[in-house]
Amino acid sequence: MFYIILPYITLKxxxxxxxxxxxxxxxxxxxxxxxxxxxxxxFMIVMHIDVNSAFLSWTAAYEMQTGIERDILKIPSVIGGxxxxxxxIVLAKSIxxxxxxxxxxxxxxxxRRLCPNLFVAPPNYQVYVRASKSLREYxxxxxxxxxVFSIDECxxxxxxxxxxxxxxxxxxxxxxxxxxxxxxxxxxxxxNKLLAKQAGDLEKPDKCHTIFSEEVEExxxxxxxxxxxxxxxxxxxxxxxxxxxxxxxxxxxxxxxISSLFKSHGRLIYxxxxxxxxxxxxxxxxxxxxxxxxxxxxxxxxxETAHAIILSLVEMTAWxxxxxxxxxxxxxxxxxxxxxNYILRQKKLLYFTSCTNEIxxxxxxxxxxxxxxxxxRQLGVSVSDLELANFxxxxxxxDRNILNNEKLDKVVDVIREKYGDTSVIRGVFANNELTPxxxxxxxxxxxxxxxxx
DNA sequence: TCTGGGGTCCTAGGACCC
DNA sequence: TCTGGGGTCCTAGGACCC
Numbered sequence: 001m002f003y004i005i006l007p008y009i010t011l012k013x014x015x016x017x018x019x020x021x022x023x024x025x026x027x028x029x030x031x032x033x034x035x036x037x038x039x040x041x042x043f044m045i046v047m048h049i050d051v052n053s054a055f056l057s058w059t060a061a062y063e064m065q066t067g068i069e070r071d072i073l074k075i076p077s078v079i080g081g082x083x084x085x086x087x088x089i090v091l092a093k094s095i096x097x098x099x100x101x102x103x104x105x106x107x108x109x110x111x112r113r114l115c116p117n118l119f120v121a122p123p124n125y126q127v128y129v130r131a132s133k134s135l136r137e138y139x140x141x142x143x144x145x146x147x148v149f150s151i152d153e154c155x156x157x158x159x160x161x162x163x164x165x166x167x168x169x170x171x172x173x174x175x176x177x178x179x180x181x182x183x184x185x186x187x188x189x190x191x192n193k194l195l196a197k198q199a200g201d202l203e204k205p206d207k208c209h210t211i212f213s214e215e216v217e218e219x220x221x222x223x224x225x226x227x228x229x230x231x232x233x234x235x236x237x238x239x240x241x242x243x244x245x246x247x248x249x250x251x252x253x254x255x256x257x258i259s260s261l262f263k264s265h266g267r268l269i270y271x272x273x274x275x276x277x278x279x280x281x282x283x284x285x286x287x288x289x290x291x292x293x294x295x296x297x298x299x300x301x302x303x304e305t306a307h308a309i310i311l312s313l314v315e316m317t318a319w320x321x322x323x324x325x326x327x328x329x330x331x332x333x334x335x336x337x338x339x340x341n342y343i344l345r346q347k348k349l350l351y352f353t354s355c356t357n358e359i360x361x362x363x364x365x366x367x368x369x370x371x372x373x374x375x376x377r378q379l380g381v382s383v384s385d386l387e388l389a390n391f392x393x394x395x396x397x398x399d400r401n402i403l404n405n406e407k408l409d410k411v412v413d414v415i416r417e418k419y420g421d422t423s424v425i426r427g428v429f430a431n432n433e434l435t436p437x438x439x440x441x442x443x444x445x446x447x448x449x450x451x452x453x
Numbered sequence: 454t455c456t457g458g459g460g461t462c463c464t465a466g467g468a469c470c471c
Numbered sequence: 472t473c474t475g476g477g478g479t480c481c482t483a484g485g486a487c488c489c
Contacts, residue, residue, distance in 0.1 A: 081457065083454050083455095084454075086454080086455090086456090086457090087457060087458095088454065088455075088456080088457090089455090089456065089457055091457080104489090105456080105457080106456080107454085107455045107456050108454080108455090109455055109456090110455075110456085149488095149489080150488085151489075152489080153489075229487095229488085230486095230487060230488080231487090232486070232487050232488080233486090233487090234485080234486060234487085235486080235487085263463075263464075264462090264463065264464090265462090265463075265486075265487080288460085288461065288462095289461080290459095290460090291458095291459075291460080292458080292459085293457085293458060293459085294457090294458080295456095295457060330481095340456075342484095343483085343484090344483060344484070345482085345483080346481090346482065346483080348481075348482095378457090380458085382459095439458085439459095
C-alpha cells in the first residue's frame with residue numbers, strides 16, 4: 001500500500017533515483033493521513049480475469065488432453081444437468097450457442113427448441129475445480145494480490161504498475177493463459193473492482209479492455225442498464241418504467257428519487273453507474289451460513305421420505321459445519337412445492353451445536369409444523385448464526401446426550417474421510433433408493449460471492 | 454423431460470421492553 | 472382508559488450474484 005503514488009510519479013517522468021526517496025516520503029505522508037486512505041484507489045490497478053465460457057472451455061481443454069477430437073467451443077453446445085433427475089438446465093453455453101439466444105439457467109428443453117442441433121455435455125466439477133486452482137496459481141506469479149470471486153473469476157491488484165503498462169501486462173496474462181492452459185480469458189483493467197469487471201464484460205472472448213474513471217461516460221454509459229453489475233431480472237423493468245434504459249440514463253437520473261425508491265440497493269447501483277466502488281481487497285469475511293438443497297427426482301408426498309431426505313442433506317451440511325470448525329444456533333428449512341411456491345422457516349436453538357442429530361431433529365420439527373402437504377419438489381436445509389467451535393460455552397440446555405452425539409459425529413467424520421462418504425450410513429438408508437448424503441461440497445474457497453464485490 | 458445449487462444482504466413487520 | 476415513542480430482536484421473504 002506504500003507504492004501507490006509511484007505510477008503517478010513515473011507518469012511525470014521523474015528520474016528513477018529520486019523515486020526511492022519520494023517513495024519513503026510518500027510512505028510517511030500516507031501513514032500520517034491514514035484516515036484519507038480512500039484516495040489510494042485512484043492510483044491502483046485492478047484487473048478482472050474471467051474465463052470465457054468457463055465450463056465449456058475447461059471441458060474442451062480436458063477433452064483435448066484425453067484425445068477426443070472435437071471442439072465443442074466452435075459449435076452450438078452447452079453444459080447441462082441430468083434431465084431425468086430434474087436437473088435439466090443450461091449451466092454454461094458456447095459462443096455459437098449464444099447466437100441462438102440460449103441463456104444460462106434456461107431449461108434444456110427450451111434450449112433445444114431454440115437450436116435443435118444443440119450439443120449437450122454433462123458437467124464435471126472435479127475438472128473445473130482443478131482447472132480453477134491451476135489458473136489461480138498461475139495468476140499468483142504476477143501478483144500476490146489475487147482475490148477469488150467465483151470458480152471462474154478473479155481480481156488481481158497491482159500497486160506499482162502504471163496505467164500505460166497495465167494494458168500490455170493484461171494482454172501478456174491473456175496470452176499466457178492460452179499458451180499454458182489452452183483456453184481463453186477476458187481481462188478487464190481499471191482502478192477499482194467494479195470498473196475492472198465491467199471492462200472485462202465489454203467484448204468477448206479473448207479480449208482486454210480498460211474502463212478508467214475518465215472513460216466511464218464513453219464506454220460504460222451507452223450500455224443497456226441490465227449490463228450493470230447488481231441490476232438483475234427484477235430491477236431492470238422497474239428502471240425501464242422510469243425511462244432508464246442505459247447505464248448513462250441511471251447516472252444522469254435523480255439520486256434522491258433512486259434512493260427513495262430503491263433504498264440502499266438504489267444508492268449502490270447509482271454509484272456503480274458512475275463507476276464508483278469503494279470495496280477493498282480485504283480477505284474474506286467470516287462465513288455466515290452453510291446449507292445444502294436438492295431438487296428431488298420425484299415429488300415427495302409423505303413425511304417419512306421427507307425426513308429421510310432432510311437427514312441426508314443435514315449429513316452434508318453438518319459435516320461442512322464441523323469441517324469449518326463452527327457451530328450454529330439457527331437452523332432453517334426451505335420447502336418448494338411442485339408449483340415452485342416455497343416457504344422458509346427457521347428456528348433459534350437454545351445452544352450452539354454442530355451435532356447432526358440435533359440439527360436434524362429441529363429441522364424435522366419445523367417441517368412437520370409448516371408443511372402444507374403439497375407435493376414437495378425441492379428441499380433445502382441451512383444453518384446460520386455461526387460461532388467458532390472453540391468459543392463455545394457449555395450451555396445448561398445442552399444435555400449429555402447431545403455432547404455424546406457430537407463426539408460420535410466427529411468419529412464418523414474421520415471414518416468417512418478415510419473410507420469414503422458411504423462407509424458409514426444411517427440405518428434408514430440401508431434398504432431404499434435414497435442417497436445417504438445429499439448436496440454439494442464446495443472443495444475450494446470462493447470468498448466474496450457477495451453483492452458488494 | 455419445464456425451470457440447479459451455493460451463497461449474501463436488505464427490508465418490513467411483529468413482539469417485547471422501557 | 473387511552474395514547475405515545477424508541478430500541479432491540481426475531482422472522483419471512485425478496486433481491487442479487489456466479
